[in-house]
Amino acid sequence: MKENVVIIGGGIAGIEAAKQLLLLGYSPIIVEKQDHLGGHVAEWHKLFPDMTPAKEIVDQMTSEIGGANVFLETTVSSLNRLSNGYSVVLSNGIAIVCRAILIATGFHLFDAEKKEEYGYGVYNQVITNRDLEHWFNSGKDVRIDGREMKKIGFVHCVGSRDLKAGNSQCSKVCCVTAIKQAIEMKEKFPDAEIYCFYMDLRLFGKKYEDFYINAQKDYGIHFIRGRVSEVGEKIDGSLQVKAEDTLSGKPLKVTLDLLVLMAGMVCNPRTTEIARMIHADIDTDGFLRSRNNIYNIMESDRPGIFLAGTCTGTKTVPETVAEARAAVLSIHNYLSR
């Protein structure tokens, strides 16, 4: 009989891990709280830097895990340590005994309403990065449909690098996501002026810098170094944002038709709950603590508990996939010992 490995979370990390575990002859069991696999990526439209459709990636990955057990709309109710492994009880009543568990619970998108000065949930013209991707996919959003789009703003670092919002870390992917979404908006509204309000542009990944140059050169997107800190409504109902143009050292205001907030990544509250069940530690950045942040990021300091993806910190899609594979190798080594 094949050995069970429980994967908590059916995002891209969980799917990739399941695929690799199947190849190595294990029986992966995915526990996913939503009604579909793919996590946040499944909600996205296109992925940087090559504008790959997200659906294509998720569908491709999902098609390869036919042999895995997948429990959708299911959560972990309890996790107990046994002498040689764990017993996992699921919300649907099923209990599983296994020697290894992979935590791939991912991240939680920062709740933009918490930055109340941006007026998300107050003003109709303010949306988040996720709302925009949803609109790209579905083509439906009353806040965008049928309205004239002459000026669009993107605010980077919403709920990232923000001690007051409880997350002092950089979310790593928002800069390039903002550029991607700005380009997509420019393609949809060629006459619109698009402004990206950034604090520091962190474009570290493969081809990101080219992406940024193209955004300026080919799409004419404006980059303003300054964090938007006040959003108000003018008497005619239009939205006015205030920032400091820190490079000229002058206060700046601009009237916008749409303001997109680049909500950052914070640790998933479910991850913290699971960590509590197995007495795993939370690192000082609010994400799960790995055994070692340099060469052992996919192992926790609990035996048989492995980690993959954004439960240990902010990551891009390729990083997450690579980490899932690495975690599977660690699991294999652990189980064959």
Added chain:
Amino acid sequence: MRPDFHPFVIPFCAGMAFVLGYCFFGMIHILFQLPRRDRRHFLLSLVNPKTAWKNIRDIFLNCLIHVKLWKRNPLLGYMHSSIAFGWFMLILLGHVEVLLFAPGHLSKFYYPIFFNFFVAKSEETIGGAVLFFLMDFFLLVVLSGITLAIIKRVRSLWFGMRRTTRPSVLDMIGLYSLWAIFPLRLLAEGFTAHISGGSFLIIPLNWIVRGFLGNEVNMVPTWWAYSIALGVFMAVLPFTRYMHIPSEMLLIPFRNAGLCIRHPRKGFAKIQVLSCPGCGVCIDACPMSAKKANIKDTTVYLNRQIRRRNEKRIEEISDKCMMCGKCTALCQVGVDGPLIRQAQRSMRKYAVEKDYSAAVSPTPVEKAEVAYFAGCMTQLTPGISRAVESLLKKAGVEYAFIDREGGLCCGRPLMMSGRIKEARELMQKTKESILASGCKTLLLSCPICYRVFREEYELEGIEVIHHSVYFYNLVKEGRLKPTRSDIHFVYHDPCELGRGSGIYEEPRKLLRTSCYLVEAAKNREESVCCSGSLGSLTLGFADRKELTEAALRNLTSDIPDAIATACPLCRSTFRRYSDIPVSDIAEVIDSRT
């Protein structure tokens, strides 16, 4: 007949002369510290019959009966009034006795105190019997108070006191001598009762002591001990917390005269500091005490450090306070800690000159009957200003949003930082921008602005009103018709609106029109500051977290579904750490209208 004088009265007389002299010269000193205008104002208030009556009534109720303490904790109230009022009656009746039975000796001020030693009077006349009975009765009352005081030292929780201050060495001397006075008096009178008479208490005691210690040699030493206890208490009194007893009698007329604190160490502030009994009620009251490290920054310690002239600590304590005013609300003598601190802050010299001469509101002038001024804080919480505007539109009110695109600061933050002169300059500019709208009603959604506009601006002909009251009036007039939901809200009293401006009822009545209202464990004048206050100069972001969490625990003790408040700063502060939704009262009503 006994002699007119005995050397044992000397300790008492010396102590009494010292304390009276000290208090008299102290009073003169403090009166001269008052600015000339204030002093004149105070002296005139003394001859005004209305204030004079108020003074007498307040001194009687607060210094002798301690009504405020009774409300706080009956046991604590009884302890204080039994000692204070009982002692007062003993002195008064002592004088009555002298007047009736030895009128020739009224000039000797030790006579009423040691009456039983000097005058042998039998209780057989009706007057004597009644007087002796009353004397014994009040002595018993005082003794019961002393017994409670001794119990309180061990079990302060029975008296509703969680934390209290540690007394100094002199305080301890004062305390023990105070405790000793009345048992010694009982004993002394017990020894003499067969000669000078007594009533239900000291006559039986006399039988006992004479039965055991028949020798009359014991009589004089107990009178000596009684006099020494009195003398010691009087002699140390000015240097102990018991200085609050005479000080409060001056504090009350000062307060009734309407004086302001103009200097942190002189005049009115000085008498406030001296009136602090060091009881430590403010320690439990202070929202900063949620963090143990802040306990030494409460008002009782400020007063102590001012008496000890510890400049470094005075500055630290003054700068840290959030100015929520809860210590003043709960203080039994009414020491205004925040204002002493504000005066202390105002002493500081700054090297950068402020210049607001060119300040103008960036929003174009718009004329209307009702002017809505959101203020700096509401500009960062657009949800509130949107809700206010929406409600105004629903009620059909013609209004102008006079700082829609930004405005000037109301000046309250400058005041709280002690920059009074600068605040007045800025307020003049802000006043001009308000007057430009030609409004009759100035509507405010920020209690910080509301308080300063109401107290300092002198906007003649303009009604200054907070949105919670304004919208409640609109509901009463039927212009707004909110519907009720099943949500249970708890209402948080913002410091500046509740304690600062005395508005407790309207927000509650308004909320009840659209939801169920539950109360926080501590509410109204005991409401716990959200700790986002601009009052504190030095508390940083990280220092405030624990305090906000403690305030949230207090709010959610009755497990409400959501929190409603009426201040943008409270709302933002609570939202940061609350597990349940936090809304402004305007948002709650708007969602149900």
Added chain:
Amino acid sequence: MTDFGFTRAKSSTVNLDEVDTSLYRKMLQVEPDVKRCMECGSCSAVCTAAPLSGMSVRKVIHALERGVDIAPMLSGCMLCGKCTMVCPRGINTRHLILSLERYYKEEEKA
């Protein structure tokens, strides 16, 4: 010195070899959190006094580190607290401003 009828303009270069950073060091003692500043400009954008005196806490911190005079900017500050409220790094900007106004040119005064 010979008068050529013109003078050399004062150099606008910030010379780090010569700047006086005593006030900056004093400020670090009083409010060490300023080290957290990432110059995002939030404080400047919301500032009520920015139109009046060009006030900007970000610029003040930056100028101090470079030894540039800050008094003109501070003169308009109303201590309203908006900058403290929006600062993503939780810097106590009001205390910073009050301390700077207090210790400004302290050596000269003494």
